[in-house]
Amino acid sequence: MSDDIDxxxxxxxxxxxxxxxxxxxxxxxxxxxxxxxxxxxEFEHRSILVYIxxxxxxxxxxxxxxxxxxxxLGYVRFTKEMRARVARDAFIVLFVAGFVTxxxxxxxxxxxxxxxxxxxxxxxxxxxxxxxxxxxxxLLLSTVMVVTRLRLYSVISLLxxxxxxxxxxSPFLVSLQNxxxxxxxxxxxxxxxxxxxxxGFLRRYPKEA
Amino acid sequence: MVEGAxxxxxxxxxxxxxxxxxxxxxxxxEAGYIEVEKAFVDKRPNTRLRLTDAGRRAFENYRENMRxxxx
Numbered sequence: 001m002s003d004d005i006d007x008x009x010x011x012x013x014x015x016x017x018x019x020x021x022x023x024x025x026x027x028x029x030x031x032x033x034x035x036x037x038x039x040x041x042e043f044e045h046r047s048i049l050v051y052i053x054x055x056x057x058x059x060x061x062x063x064x065x066x067x068x069x070x071x072x073l074g075y076v077r078f079t080k081e082m083r084a085r086v087a088r089d090a091f092i093v094l095f096v097a098g099f100v101t102x103x104x105x106x107x108x109x110x111x112x113x114x115x116x117x118x119x120x121x122x123x124x125x126x127x128x129x130x131x132x133x134x135x136x137x138x139l140l141l142s143t144v145m146v147v148t149r150l151r152l153y154s155v156i157s158l159l160x161x162x163x164x165x166x167x168x169x170s171p172f173l174v175s176l177q178n179x180x181x182x183x184x185x186x187x188x189x190x191x192x193x194x195x196x197x198x199x200g201f202l203r204r205y206p207k208e209a
Numbered sequence: 210m211v212e213g214a215x216x217x218x219x220x221x222x223x224x225x226x227x228x229x230x231x232x233x234x235x236x237x238x239e240a241g242y243i244e245v246e247k248a249f250v251d252k253r254p255n256t257r258l259r260l261t262d263a264g265r266r267a268f269e270n271y272r273e274n275m276r277x278x279x280x
Contacts, residue, residue: 007268008210011210014211014222015210017222073221074214074215075217076211076215077257079210
């Protein structure tokens, strides 16, 4: 008998094995790429796309799971409580992060009586602020979804946005172009990493004839 | 946390062949440790297995006994 086999540990492994396919990385990275690339375009209705792409991406992610993960890995049914808990926690994380970001951005733009620390945070350190929010999202999602490698993306986000702050021409201005470059870099990294995980997953779990 | 898993998932995780796992599962089902549910997913037959409360207790007992034996 190998060491100490614990049912809870086996169940935890069942949960984590579902993210070995790299699809999460590909879809999240794809979304960041979309944000990054759209920042460089002149398409005037791009803000509408921000509301369309996430639900569409979620549907596609679900479809991809059914087409790729289940036929190769098999199917594990989690309890209703477990599924509800993960969905609720992920929603809270994204809602809070979105709320903080949007509130921050709106507070920072065009309000004359804003506090000095808000001015500093949003005008001078806006890239660091955005990097921090993204890093926090990855960190919290890694805990909620039990996917440890999301912590790596958290660190990468901080590093890339900090590099943007140091090297971009005008990092002090709140502009979409400034947000675009780091998002493209992180998104590309995530999609690449996801593709690497996916090919490993397909090799490890060949589809039954 | 986990309600059940299908045959393919257990084959992948245990590394057992279809026949081998099938024979283990039959015995566990006879003992009342697991429940077997046959269904169709996308028009393909799918066998799902669920650990019963008795199975969970038996596994915990086995684990406890082994731990005492090895201590």
